[in-house]
Amino acid sequence: MLLPGSVTDKFRGTFPQLVAAVSGTLSCVSDGMQYGWTAPVIPKLLSVDSPIVVTKDQAEWLETILMLGACCGLPLTMFLVDKIGRKGSLLASASTTLVAWIIIALAPSVEYIYFARFIAGMAGDTAFVAAPMYIAEMADQKIRGFLSSIIYLMMLTGVLLIYCVAPFVPIYVPCIIGVCLNTITLVSFPFMPDSPYYLLYKNRPEEAKKSLERLRPCGDVDAEIKDIAAAVERQKEEKGRPQDLVLVKSNRRALIIMVWLNGSQHMSSISVMLMNMHSILEEAGAVHISSSTAAIIFSAIMFCAAMSASLAIDNFGRRVLLVTSGILAGTSLGVVAVYFTLKNNGVDVLHVSWVPAMAVMCYAAAFKFGIGLVPIVLTAELFPAKVKAMGMTISDACYVGFSVISLQIYHQLKNRFGIQVPFYIFAVWCFCTVAFTIAFIPETKGKTLEEIQFILKGEDKGVKGTAQSNSEAYKNEGFEP
Known part of the structure; x- marks a missing residue:
């Protein structure tokens, strides 16, 4: 086709x-x-x-x-x-x-x-x-x-x-x-x-121009290299201290977004699913499926969903994928939670024992369509050059930390209150991510890295590095050009 x-x-x-x-x-x-x-x-x-x-x-x-x-x-x-x-x-x-x-x-x-x-x-x-x-x-x-x-x-x-x-x-x-x-x-x-x-x-600069010429064989390299140079020079003027990740408004907003999204990847239960899938399906009383087969199916579904999202992300945007993914993943986890609530309260659910397995596989597709894919795209778009290494490293640290937290939430609450409780929490987190996306995350589709910085500063307009715009940006952040 x-x-x-x-x-x-x-x-x-x-x-x-x-x-x-x-x-x-x-x-x-x-x-x-x-x-x-x-x-x-x-x-x-x-x-x-x-x-x-x-x-x-x-x-x-x-x-x-x-x-x-x-x-x-x-x-x-x-x-x-x-x-x-x-x-x-x-x-x-x-x-x-x-x-x-x-x-x-x-x-x-x-x-x-x-x-x-x-x-x-x-x-x-x-x-x-x-x-x-x-x-x-x-x-x-x-x-x-x-x-x-x-x-x-x-x-x-x-x-x-x-x-x-x-x-x-x-x-x-x-x-x-x-x-x-x-x-x-x-x-x-x-x-x-x-x-x-x-x-x-x-x-x-000479190496940068040659690099861009190789990457853009048909593009206007001279114009783009000037835009990039202006962006880099402006960002060099901004401070790059660790505390500026919090003190500078645009950096602070980028950091909050990435901490939440990296947390959402695990607080929507992906680590729990990958490491406990077989025991979850067994406790659900689902039709027997070997752990190796379940893992292959689960990862194959995630791959297909991620491939679809990667082709759609530059057409529909980051926010649409996050909202769609959050709603569908939250619904899937909610179905699993309700199923275990009924089962643990003595309701006969044998005739619908296929539901949790189906919900888990639907979750795999929904998760990788947005929550599991978009953060890796946004993480390199939101931070300016001066603090990019620090910002992305902290984001990565949150990713690792929340993986441990989500596993502890699952095991501790499962043992004390029942397996349905952590799944309710994970489902609610997905819906909170939807609300957070709508209220707080800007759309970066089709924007240059420089334009994204001005959006984060609250100036939702395209900027091409003019002296006037740069001067205003510095003053808004508390800097002098």
């Missing part, structure tokens, strides 16, 4: 950007494999014929150590993306993950896997900060949302790949796949153009 003319026009002349985005995010497939690795591999490690002796307590730490690595990698990530750049950080991340896969494949004991998972968590954190920054700064605004969403598509591909492969092959086989993916990145990505924003920020 042919693409509509409008879609074809949107992608015309953007092939170099697409190649750069795919090359730079290919290692995110490997990061997705690391994220989903424990689900199919831990049962093998706990089996009698495991190649490595692993206890149940040690196996639980294999899940946690990845997130601990991500937490510990936050300061390093903030340093790297500014010091060696977005492109350099992605190459460093791919190199580290490649080493992690080699260690896992050759590990003689579980301690080696601990170390490998820890550095893989650090590398994954760097990749998921640097990749959105790189794409947002090099992409044309008409496809920026689509290209930014490739990051999550790559990660979901990795999760689906590990679920489909790992249960049926020796433990070292996924490691070989991970090594190959990162090797391709290390071979191809050095030849891709660097971020024009970053190059101008580092006072390398």
Whole structure:
């Protein structure tokens, strides 16, 4: 089927950007494999014929150590993306993950896997900060949302790949796949153009122009490079201290948005679903489905939903996807909560035992259509250059922190009051995200990064870097030009 003319026009002349985005995010497939690795591999490690002796307590730490690595990698990530750049950080991340896969494949004991998972968590954190920054700064605004969403598509591909492969092959086989993916990145990505924003920020205008010429073979490079230079110069004048994330109005608004959205990803129960799906379906009394099959179906549905959203995000906008996703995900979780309420109060629900399984799969589609995809797009759009590394790193820290909080809410409330209680909370959070989106989140579709900054300042108008507009902006934020 042919693409509509409008879609074809949107992608015309953007092939170099697409190649750069795919090359730079290919290692995110490997990061997705690391994220989903424990689900199919831990049962093998706990089996009698495991190649490595692993206890149940040690196996639980294999899940946690990845997130601990991500937490510990936050300061390093903030340093790297500014010091060696977005492109350099992605190459460093791919190199580290490649080493992690080699260690896992050759590990003689579980301690080696601990170390490998820890550095893989650090590398994954760097990749998921640097990749959105790189794409947002090099992409044309008409496809920026689509290209930014490739990051999550790559990660979901990795999760689906590990679920489909790992249960049926020796433990070292996924490691070989991970090594190959990162090797391709290390071979191809050095030849891709660097971020024009970053190059101008580092006072390398000639390199920035050459980079933009490669990315925009058919565009007006001279005009755009002037716009970018004006934006970078204005943002350089603004302070970049950590406290300015709170003190400056536009930064504060961006930070609040990203903290809420990153929290919403987990407080809408995605970690709970991924890590407890089998036990949830068993408690529901649903038709039996193996954990590996359920995981494959769940991740496949999320991938399809994310693919659809990535194609729609630059046509319908970020807000529409967030609102639609929040309503549908909240409704799906509400159905699960009501089902368990009836079941735990003695109501015969055997004839509708298929409902929770269907609701969980509907949730998978709804979640990845908006709440699970849009934050990665917005996170690199909302923060100005001066505080982008700090803002995105704090956002990433909130993402990690809320994953732990959501799991604790689920287990503690389930054990004390019943499984329906946490699902009511998760459903309500989804609807609160809808209200928050409508009231607080600006639409960034089709806007330049500079225009987005002025919208966040309360000046909803296109700005092209004129001296008068810049002067007014500085005064509004408490600065003098």
